Amino acid sequence: MEIPISYEVLRVLWWGLLGVLLIGFAATDGFDFGVAGLLPFVAKTDAERRVAINTVGPTWEGNQVWFILGGGAIFAAWPMVYAVSFSGLYLAMFVLLAALILRPVGFKYRSKREDPRWRAMWDWALFTGGFVPALLFGVAVGNVLVGLPFRLDENLRAFWDGSFFDLLNPFAILCGLLSVTMMGLHGAAWLSMKAERGPVRDRARRFAPIFAITSIVLFAGGGLVMAFGPYGFAQVGDVDPAGPSNPLRTETVAAAGAWLSNYAAHPWMILAPVLGFGGAFAALAGLRMNSESITFIGSKLSTFGIISTAGLSMFPFILPSSIAPNASLTVWNSSSSHVTLFIMLITTAIFLPIVLAYTSWAFKVMWGRVTTEDVTSGGDYY
Amino acid sequence: MIDMEVADLSRWQFALTAMYHFLFVPLTLGLAFMLAIMESVYVMTGRQVWRDMTKFWGALFGINFALGVSTGITMEFQFGMNWSYYSHYVGDVFGAPLAIEGLMAFFLEATLVGLFFFGWDRMSKHAHLAVTWFMAIGTNLSALWILIANGWMQNPVGSEFNPETMRMEVVDFMAVLFNPVAQAKFVHTVAAGYVTGALFVLAVSAWFLLQRRHRGFAKRSMTVAAAFGLMGSLSVVVLGDESGYALTDNQRMKLAALEAMWETHEAPAPLTLVGFPDVENHTTHFAVDVPWVLGLIATRSLDQEVQGILPLVAVAETRVENGIRAYDALQRLRADESDLEARALFEETKLDLGYALLLQRYMEDPREATPEQIRQAAFDTIPDVPVMFWSFRFMAGIGLYMILLFGTAFVLCTMRKHETRWFLWVALFSLPLPWIAAELGWLLAEYGRQPWIVEGALPTFLGVSSLNATQIWMTIAGFTALYGALAVVEVMLMLHFIRKGPYAGKGGDTAARPVRKPAIANDGMTPIPAE
Numbered sequence: 001m002e003i004p005i006s007y008e009v010l011r012v013l014w015w016g017l018l019g020v021l022l023i024g025f026a027a028t029d030g031f032d033f034g035v036a037g038l039l040p041f042v043a044k045t046d047a048e049r050r051v052a053i054n055t056v057g058p059t060w061e062g063n064q065v066w067f068i069l070g071g072g073a074i075f076a077a078w079p080m081v082y083a084v085s086f087s088g089l090y091l092a093m094f095v096l097l098a099a100l101i102l103r104p105v106g107f108k109y110r111s112k113r114e115d116p117r118w119r120a121m122w123d124w125a126l127f128t129g130g131f132v133p134a135l136l137f138g139v140a141v142g143n144v145l146v147g148l149p150f151r152l153d154e155n156l157r158a159f160w161d162g163s164f165f166d167l168l169n170p171f172a173i174l175c176g177l178l179s180v181t182m183m184g185l186h187g188a189a190w191l192s193m194k195a196e197r198g199p200v201r202d203r204a205r206r207f208a209p210i211f212a213i214t215s216i217v218l219f220a221g222g223g224l225v226m227a228f229g230p231y232g233f234a235q236v237g238d239v240d241p242a243g244p245s246n247p248l249r250t251e252t253v254a255a256a257g258a259w260l261s262n263y264a265a266h267p268w269m270i271l272a273p274v275l276g277f278g279g280a281f282a283a284l285a286g287l288r289m290n291s292e293s294i295t296f297i298g299s300k301l302s303t304f305g306i307i308s309t310a311g312l313s314m315f316p317f318i319l320p321s322s323i324a325p326n327a328s329l330t331v332w333n334s335s336s337s338h339v340t341l342f343i344m345l346i347t348t349a350i351f352l353p354i355v356l357a358y359t360s361w362a363f364k365v366m367w368g369r370v371t372t373e374d375v376t377s378g379g380d381y382y
Numbered sequence: 383m384i385d386m387e388v389a390d391l392s393r394w395q396f397a398l399t400a401m402y403h404f405l406f407v408p409l410t411l412g413l414a415f416m417l418a419i420m421e422s423v424y425v426m427t428g429r430q431v432w433r434d435m436t437k438f439w440g441a442l443f444g445i446n447f448a449l450g451v452s453t454g455i456t457m458e459f460q461f462g463m464n465w466s467y468y469s470h471y472v473g474d475v476f477g478a479p480l481a482i483e484g485l486m487a488f489f490l491e492a493t494l495v496g497l498f499f500f501g502w503d504r505m506s507k508h509a510h511l512a513v514t515w516f517m518a519i520g521t522n523l524s525a526l527w528i529l530i531a532n533g534w535m536q537n538p539v540g541s542e543f544n545p546e547t548m549r550m551e552v553v554d555f556m557a558v559l560f561n562p563v564a565q566a567k568f569v570h571t572v573a574a575g576y577v578t579g580a581l582f583v584l585a586v587s588a589w590f591l592l593q594r595r596h597r598g599f600a601k602r603s604m605t606v607a608a609a610f611g612l613m614g615s616l617s618v619v620v621l622g623d624e625s626g627y628a629l630t631d632n633q634r635m636k637l638a639a640l641e642a643m644w645e646t647h648e649a650p651a652p653l654t655l656v657g658f659p660d661v662e663n664h665t666t667h668f669a670v671d672v673p674w675v676l677g678l679i680a681t682r683s684l685d686q687e688v689q690g691i692l693p694l695v696a697v698a699e700t701r702v703e704n705g706i707r708a709y710d711a712l713q714r715l716r717a718d719e720s721d722l723e724a725r726a727l728f729e730e731t732k733l734d735l736g737y738a739l740l741l742q743r744y745m746e747d748p749r750e751a752t753p754e755q756i757r758q759a760a761f762d763t764i765p766d767v768p769v770m771f772w773s774f775r776f777m778a779g780i781g782l783y784m785i786l787l788f789g790t791a792f793v794l795c796t797m798r799k800h801e802t803r804w805f806l807w808v809a810l811f812s813l814p815l816p817w818i819a820a821e822l823g824w825l826l827a828e829y830g831r832q833p834w835i836v837e838g839a840l841p842t843f844l845g846v847s848s849l850n851a852t853q854i855w856m857t858i859a860g861f862t863a864l865y866g867a868l869a870v871v872e873v874m875l876m877l878h879f880i881r882k883g884p885y886a887g888k889g890g891d892t893a894a895r896p897v898r899k900p901a902i903a904n905d906g907m908t909p910i911p912a913e
Contacts, residue, residue, distance in 0.1 A: 057500060064451075065492045068454075069484035079477055082461075086463045093462075094860055097456055100452070101868070103452075113875075245547045343555050355489045358493055365505055380502055
């Protein structure tokens with residue numbers, strides 16, 4: 001079969017699509033995590049909690065698919081990245097899975113019984129299912145920026161040095177907290193837009209500026225670490241962007257500050273961090289102007305900017321290795337085959353618009369504020 | 383060399399989490415369509431009881447769905463966590479159907495499931511009905527893509543090994559898509575799901591009727607279950623997945639093992655009803671054979687042979703020898719990419735490369751194997767014969783019993799003898815059987831595929847991640863605790879809802895109210911009189 005798009009272009013497109021999926025995930029399921037993590041703080045009584053939960057009730061399940069699809073897409077388009085990262089972050093992945101398993105069950109089971117102890121138990125499960133993944137996603141991205149301690153043998157089998165606790169280095173924790181505040185802001189913005197005018201919305205509106213300002217500070221802090229810290233990698237010599245997907249054919253070195261060199265080479269990339277900051281400021285402005293949609297859109301844009309910044313800074317790296325830089329996985333050496341990338345692109349081009357269409361319709365059908373009266377009327381609410 | 387303890391623990395973990403996941407999947411597959419059918423009747427007739435049925439069974443569906451989704455997340459990520467070399471080695475082929483599943487099917491069912499529960503008052507009847515149907519179609523499409531992925535592990539068509547990237551790559555995606563093994567598995571698996579859903583509804587309805595509660599509701603549910611279950615149970619047996627069993631050496635071996643057929647029998651081969659497989663002496667004691675049947679089922683002909691275990695081992699032995707030549711050529715090729723002779727030799731032998739890798743259980747370099755070790759590796763291709771033999775008999779026995787059960791239910795419903803008490807008891811106590819059959823089916827498919835993770839291409843033990851046993855024990859303990867707790871919660875909640883019944887807090891049984899005359903007398907849905 002003659003493939004009409006070159007391997008190189010397909011690789012870049014799939015790198016972009018991976019970003020689209022991660023951003024799609026953070027921009028939709030991000031507020032679900034935020035709402036679940038904020039649950040004990042913005043909602044005190046049972047009725048309040050049910051209002052908060054039901055703001056995401058009808059849509060969180062669809063949002064979660066962004067994450068699952070993200071996993072599937074990494075597997076299909078970047079199998080080496082999938083293999084190395086998930087096995088290397090083994091125990092962290094387990095904790096993440098455990099938290100993600102609690103969340104759906106929490107949403108669905110919590111209000112199925114009247115017993116207050118039952119409900120309190122699931123409130124904790126929901127809090128864990130919101131806070132822990134938000135933290136771990138950031139910690140994972142932080143560690144990727146630092147470089148992961150893996151090497152590859154000649155058969156491309158991955159080996160790891162380092163333990164679960166090595167993942168908790170200061171920079172990674174900074175990224176983890178940024179992810180928490182980012183999703184926290186998103187959750188607070190969502191609640192202020194979707195919960196009835198009352199205590200839940202009021203508390204959410206009080207939390208939003210705290211998260212927005214902390215996000216701005218942490219994001220700036222991360223930038224400073226990138227500029228002056230020891231992190232960064234660079235490829236040496238000629239790289240064939242259409243070469244076979246075998247990381248051992250390229251040479252890579254650690255280069256402090258290299259994560260910022262893309263911005264010098266391609267100044268348009270500066271848009272990403274600008275959006276990261278600008279979105280958070282817009283969210284603050286929205287709060288002041290009493291426009292909840294501006295706050296929510298600002299928060300979305302901030303998420304978009306922050307995630308894009310991490311991705312663009314590293315391009316073409318996806319998963320650098322801290323102990324064996326030559327094993328680093330990049331856009332040019334760790335993708336699926338030309339055929340697979342092409343088939344997956346066609347499939348995505350057909351189905352992603354369909355997904356977006358019915359997802360938007362679902363949000364539209366469920367639009368409007370959730371009220372105490374709704375959730376206590378004995379209808380179809382969680 | 384691979385630590386076999388890590389390999390064994392990884393297999394246990396996968397088996398536990400996959401079998402647990404599959405406790406929820408078949409019920410989702412079956413109930414989703416039953417909900418769509420019930421709601422269709424509601425929309426067509428306007429009768430409230432059908433809406434109540436959709437909502438009540440829908441609530442139980444939701445409880446089950448939550449765990450199906452949760453435990454499915456584990457599956458999607460476990461390949462990378464525990465089977466990272468496998469993920470690298472076959473991700474180019476295997477990852478695509480998983481990703482397409484998310485894009486085409488899971489997104490659909492997950493988005494619509496929210497609207498199914500929350501959208502009753504927010505859209506027209508017809509729009510909601512469409513939501514329910516598409517949700518059901520989504521769950522079944524999801525099964526299709528997962529089984530395309532699994533089918534490829536059983537019969538790795540459309541792909542070949544690329545020495546430059548040290549992995550299997552797609553050469554013909556259409557072949558992967560239309561893999562006959564995958565097609566057969568899909569039909570068999572979803573039909574098993576329909577049976578599970580139907581029996582669940584049948585058994586719970588039977589329980590209501592035994593207690594003389596919600597009788598109008600329960601009888602209608604029972605009728606739907608009887609019809610749907612009869613259709614499902616006939617499909618699951620008639621469209622069993624034997625049709626894929628003549629395609630590859632491993633599939634042939636699986637078939638021979640589940641029949642405990644040690645030698646090739648002249649066509650058409652007999653089917654062994656029962657017997658006692660003796661692994662040591664390669665024979666089956668006290669076998670009761672039915673002539674011709676196996677040949678008919680497996681080859682759909684009277685003149686093609688079904689190969690026995692020992693002749694297949696002999697085939698494996700030559701493939702191991704050939705595989706060693708492929709391995710040697712591969713090493714030469716990797717040392718010098720321009721070695722044309724090595725490349726030609728590799729092209730000629732590469733289909734057997736996986737067989738040489740079987741030897742890596744015993745040594746680093748397969749080229750050093752002795753004839754005994756080669757023979758040993760060939761014998762390793764026999765799966766666990768007694769387990770296969772008995773699993774198949776129990777699974778098939780349950781399948782046949784299901785036809786009988788649903789056949790009886792269908793006759794009773796047609797005769798309006800819904801409340802035949804002995805039958806209600808039988809239906810109630812049959813409840814666990816479809817789950818047992820489904821798990822045994824997966825045991826046959828996956829345990830029967832051993833020693834391969836991908837038939838002929840990659841032995842299971844090589845697929846693992848570079849983990850240590852402690853790490854895997856930790857996650858096995860974690861999953862067991864978490865899954866165990868969730869199982870208890872789920873069953874409690876189900877029982878709680880069933881005990882409360884469909885009219886909890888809604889002011890009584892609709893069927894106890896006067897039944898409205900159907901708008902059109904001959905709409906095919908004659909009302910069941912309320913007693």
